[in-house]
Amino acid sequence: MVENNTQEKGYREVVVVPLAARREALALIALISLIVLLMALRFSSVKSAAVSEGLRAYQMTDLNLKNQAPILYRSLLGSVGD
Numbered sequence: 620m621v622e623n624n625t626q627e628k629g630y631r632e633v634v635v636v637p638l639a640a641r642r643e644a645l646a647l648i649a650l651i652s653l654i655v656l657l658m659a660l661r662f663s664s665v666k667s668a669a670v671s672e673g674l675r676a677y678q679m680t681d682l683n684l685k686n687q688a689p690i691l692y693r694s695l696l697g698s699v700g701d
Contacts, residue, residue, distance in 0.1 A: 637643065
């Protein structure tokens with residue numbers, strides 16, 4: 620006959636099985652989906668607000684620079700470090 624050695628050690632091992640593992644998994648999936656949906660709504664509202672503002676005073680409306688493009692590029696490239 621085999622004796623139980625756990626009584627001599629002073630502890631008892633108890634395995635607890637979750638009763639509602641499926642419900643917890645579904646709730647976690649629902650929360651992640653809600654977070655993704657809220658992020659999508661936030662990004663779409665920010666994008667639509669930026670589009671509706673239009674051009675600012677410092678932005679150019681005519682981009683037909685042709686011969687001036689290299690000069691403009693070099694002058695802007697110098698300010699990249701700043």
